[in-house]
Amino acid sequence: MDEPELDLIAIDHLPSMLPEESSEDFSSQLLGALMELPYGRVWQRALELFAEKAAAANK
Numbered sequence: 001m002d003e004p005e006l007d008l009i010a011i012d013h014l015p016s017m018l019p020e021e022s023s024e025d026f027s028s029q030l031l032g033a034l035m036e037l038p039y040g041r042v043w044q045r046a047l048e049l050f051a052e053k054a055a056a057a058n059k
Helices: 021-037 041-057
Strands: none
Touching: none
């Protein structure tokens, strides 16, 4: 096969494996971004990047 293999690494349990303080800090930072949905700066940048990559994939 000439196509490269697809590799995926998913770490969905990472926050549960960190110390309590790190987990609390992570969740407090994430909560701020979630509360800005869908108009916050983080989400607008994510939408712009998604649109850019989707347009490039459709070429």
